[in-house]
Structure formats: C-alpha cells, structure tokens
Amino acid sequence: MARAGRRGRGNVTIEDVARMAGVSAMTVSRVINDEGNVRDTTRASVQEAIKRLNYSPNSAARSLAAGQSVHIGLLYANPSAAYLSQFLVGALEGTRRGGCHLVIEACESEGADEQAEATRRFLTTEVEGVVLPPPLSESQPILAELAAAGIPAVTVAMGRPREDALNVRIDDFAAAREMTDHLLALGHRQIGMIKGHPAHMASAERLRGFRAALAAHGLDPDAAPVEQGYFTFRSGLVAAERLLARPHRPTAIFAGNDDMAAAAIGVAHRHGLVVPDDLSVAGYDDTAPATTVWPELTTVRQPISAMAEAAVELLLVRLRMMRAGMRIQAAERVLAHELVIRESVAAPRRAARPRSAASGLYAPRAKA
Amino acid sequence: MARAGRRGRGNVTIEDVARMAGVSAMTVSRVINDEGNVRDTTRASVQEAIKRLNYSPNSAARSLAAGQSVHIGLLYANPSAAYLSQFLVGALEGTRRGGCHLVIEACESEGADEQAEATRRFLTTEVEGVVLPPPLSESQPILAELAAAGIPAVTVAMGRPREDALNVRIDDFAAAREMTDHLLALGHRQIGMIKGHPAHMASAERLRGFRAALAAHGLDPDAAPVEQGYFTFRSGLVAAERLLARPHRPTAIFAGNDDMAAAAIGVAHRHGLVVPDDLSVAGYDDTAPATTVWPELTTVRQPISAMAEAAVELLLVRLRMMRAGMRIQAAERVLAHELVIRESVAAPRRAARPRSAASGLYAPRAKA
DNA sequence: CTCGCGCCTGATAGCGCTATCATAACCCCG
C-alpha cells in the first residue's frame, strides 16, 4: 500500500487538473459540479484534462468544504428479503459513486400514524433525501411527511408518481403484455391472472398489460379469470385454488409476483397437475422463490440493483439542483425489463387449437 | 434546516471541546482516537466535555486530514437473500458509525481459483479491510489471498478461526443444545437431525450441541438419526424423506437451518403428517422461510445485523491498531442468540395418527 | 465614447481534523 506521506494514494487533485487545463481550481470545481457560467471552450478543456488524468474528486474534501456531508435515507418495509438485498446492493453502489452515505431504516408498521412517526424519527437523523422502495413508495403518510419537511424523495416502482416527484420504474404494462404474449404464442387461450396488492399501482399496470395482450389477440379481456392476491405466498394459495376451481380451468396462470406464482405451483401439485404440462405458471420479479421452487419459474426480471442505483443518482441530482436554487420538476427513469424463460411455462398439453372458438374460455370478440 | 453560513449544522467542533476542557484540539484528537500519551486526568476532563457537548467527530474532516478515507469491503456469495439483507443493514450501520464506506461485491463462484481472482479484483478497489459473511468466511482461497495482500479480514460465523484472526459468531454449540433441550423437555425421545453443509464449521458445532443435549438426558447420541443436508431447501427434502423412512420414525426433526426445516415440513405434509401434532420441526437462523411456511417455525435466532455491525467495528479497531503499528492478536466476539418459539414444535402425540392429505396441505388453522 | 451591467474567472479563506515537530513537564538515577 503506497501511502506516501500524508497524501492519500498517488491521487490527482483538483490542482493538477487546473494546471493541466490552464485554469484555476475554482473553474475545475465549477465544471465538475455542473454549475453554469463557464464558457464552453473552457469547460471542454477542463473535461479533457479530467479524462487525461483520470481524476476523480475526493469526496471527503468535498463534503468538508461544502459543509454538508450528504446522507441519503432508505426507508423500507418488509419487502421480500431478496428484493431488499438486491436493492441495497444497488443503492450502495450509487452512494459510493456519488460520494455520499446511506442510512437505512425499517418501517414495519402499516398504520398511517406509525409510518408518519417513523418518517419523522428518520428525519432527525439528518438525511437530506430519501429513497423509497416499494411498498413504501405508495405510502401517502410517508410522502406527505417528507413533503412537509421539504425533503425530496425518490420513489421506486411507483405506479403513478405525483407532481414534481422523482420516480424510477420499469414499464410494468409492457412487461405484463409481453409475458401474456408469450403465453398466447405458446397456444394458451385460458389464462388466469392473480392480481397483486391493490394498493400497489404497479399491480394495476400489470393487469392492464395482461388485458391489452388478450385484446390484441382478439380475446375478451373482461372474460379472463382474475383473482385478487396480495403479493404473499398465502394469498397466492387462495387465489390459485379459486382459479383452478373454475368451470373452465385455465391452462396457464400469470401471477403478479413470484411468491404467488410459487403458491400456484404448490396448489397445482396438490391437484395432481404437472407443471408445466397441465398448467403453465408465470411469475413476476425474478426473486429468490423463482429459482427455489420446482420447476423454476418463467418470470419477468426487474433490474432491481440498477433501479436502486438510478434512484440514488436521481436524488443526488435533485439535491444539487435544490442547493443551487434551480427550479425543480418531475423526473422519471424507466429501466429495461427482461423476460426470463425457465421451465414453468410450456405449450398446453392438448395440441393448441388456436382458432377454435369452442376451446376457449373467452368468447372471441368482434374485432374493433 | 438550519444551515448557517458554511457551517454544517450547528455542530460542535473539536475546538469547542478543547476550549471547554481547557486543552488544545490536538489533545482532544488524541483522546477520541484512543492514542496513548495522555494523562488520565486530562483524558477524563476531555471525555467529560465531549459528553457535555454531545460532540461527535466529523468523519469527512477526519478522513481528509488523515489522508485515507477508509473503505471496508464486503464479499458475499449466494447466502440466503434474507440473511444478506439483514447483514447489510448491520454492516451499514457499523460503517456509518465508524465514518467509513462500505464497498460490496458478489463472488458467486465456488471454485478456488475464481474466488482467489475475485478477491484480487476486489483488492484493486482500495479496500483496507474485508468482512466475510458465511459461507465465504470458510473459504481458504479467499482468506489466503487476503493474508497475502496484508488486508485484515473479519469472518462471521466461522466455526474455527485461525491464528490472529478476527471473528464474530454466536455460540452454535449452546444454541443447538438449548433447542434440543427444548424438544426433550416436551417429551420427544426420537429426535432426528438434518446436518448443515459439511464445509461450514458451524454445522459441526450444531451437531455437537445436539448430541451433547441427548447425552445429558441419558440418551445415546450415536443412536440418534442424523442425515446430511447442504443448507438448501432441496437437500432438506431428501434428508427429511430419509429420516421419515426410518423404522423408528422420529417425532421431531431439528434442521440445521430454516430452509431445510421448511423442506421437512413439506415432506411431512406429503406423508400426511400434521405438524406439530405428528411431527415437530425446529429450524435454525430465523430467516424469512421461518415465517413463510405454515406452521411457522420454532427456530434459533441469530442477531445477524448485530453480528455484521460487530464485525465492522472489530475491523475498524484492527485497522487503527495496524496503522498505529501496535501488535495485533486474535479477537473474537460471541453474540447472544435466542430461541424463538413458534408453532412448529409441540409435545409428541402418544400414538402417531396418519392423516389424509385431503385435510389440507396448507389449510391454515383458524387463527386466534 | 463612456457608463453600467451582465458573464466568466481567479484569489483568498476557510471547512474540521490530524501529522509533525517543538516544547514543556516529569522522572529516574548516579
């Protein structure tokens, strides 16, 4: 470990960059902080020097000089543990790159008052911005409390962000449509859906995508069997039982998340159905249960880490804007999702009869 | 947000403390860094002032002045997601309090070469110490690579730490013995154990505790049915099947972790056994599966977050010692565990009563 | 042509802490 003198590692400093670009350190500082009032040519030559020297600012010095060491809060509530750990990994990468700290706190309660109080307690820890992964991203008490304190928040996977809000999400509508298309392409015509938690906006988006795909294939989306779930394994059991008890048993079930999909597989097994031969099951999220169950789940992967990192980045940009007194406005980042094809989905056992009206649960609809 | 001038928040600085204690800032610095060469009376008055002013050092200034911003590495490999997220929460709290940064990295491979290489790659990121949660805490290639680079490491839940090593753990022997005692006290005499992964030293400790409890109750520990598991759900299925196929079917199964215990419950249900009436099942760790399955698991809780926090703390102390050129020696922290009594364990029923599967694999009982 | 008002840039002075060295206090022994 070369730790020469008091100098950190052989690090390049802002002075080195300034010298190389032929400007003052202050100008370099302005460039790296994206402040206005720097001529374009100057900015360019500074950036050139930064690149050439492979300079990266010392975050300790930065927070010391700026008189504010940035702490970003992360408030979470019993999400799936798999989701949380991936989220933390991403958030941590984001804060590391942004040179700030992450303070995390649990908020287990679902009561509005408790949530508001947890938020207030959290705010006393001097966080300057908050990241809210689901399901807290939908919590009005928390959002209200943060707004009242003037602390900016980024919501993640919030279906319907508010005015001037920050949000990171995937396109749930498109993802659900793609998965449904996948099932339809394999020949399924009787597809049941287990909806997610009603308080979670993304649930509605997924249902919308499901229905849109059906409609696009000439099926009546309103005739599709849909049962309410609440993202828990147990709610999935109940919903799957109901779906399989229907007169026209679905050949495929699309669940609003992996836990409920895993439950559907369990129910299928209990009914003596072979997955995927007798029943295809598709999940959503690609979390741990997806690969724990057998057969492994075909599901939709959300780039959870990347979303968390994007959230932190968005928040840091916002904080800088606020500090500079710039006008703020809504910002949203939509990241790419991915269909993960595993073993829980296959063509229905009886040879697909795509155009036979009688085979379908859904009455074919007159093309609009 | 009172952000007066450039001053952070109305923060007390080292100068304030120095003035109050009637010494120089340098002396205060010495006290808070636990350096020698400070008279006891001086130290006391400084500490008094620190407490009175509720002073806490500014970590940004600290790392800037010290010319080294501490980065602590966390290398993990596919642990249970639940374990990892709890671990991260604790580690983060530790780094926050220690005023340092956490850099985390995954090391998925189990090959020795890949692990060594991942470690080397990790070391280029300038981490000054590494925390190793299980199962990596048992990885010789990684430990060797770190030792070669002169980077101190803290292992967590390592059964048999090396010379001059740092380790944080719970007393697996005592915990397993307590759980077994609990089963024995309820009247169980035929208790089967599913061992954990053989590469994990803690597995052996848990088995030892199990046997010690049996012996203390006058039972022959070598006659107890024991099957090998590997901490995975699937390995638990196999092991549980074997235990239940034995001529003298156990009335209780103690699994080396929660995943395998959950598997044992599944197998029991398949055999038409009611848990806990016909078969008691105990787990270990108190991770997510413990409360996901029905009935919920009686298990041993490890204070995962606290262990991670302790690991970071231990590492920071070691780093400071190294920097000060002090002699280093082994250090271990043993944290308290806790028996969590839920519904999967009860007194054995006199006559094992087989039940039909139709009574409901998952059907929850009327909950009080 | 000159004044004034933008825009861009740089000099200076810290942010809170610690490394370094100098100094002061002390102690042990001959």
Add this chain to the structure above:
DNA sequence: CGGGGTTATGATAGCGCTATCAGGCGCGAG
C-alpha cells in the same frame, strides 16, 4: 541536584475542495 531520557501537550501547517467576493472582459444603452 543536574543531566539524559522519557512522557504529555501545544503550535503550526496542511489534507482537497468550495463559498465568497473581487475583478476583468465584452457589449448594448445613453
């Protein structure tokens, strides 16, 4: 009781960066 060696404390000078303000420059209005 005075020298040589400790041990305890303090003064000073930065660590790398940014806030602040003063100045320079260009350009349109008076």
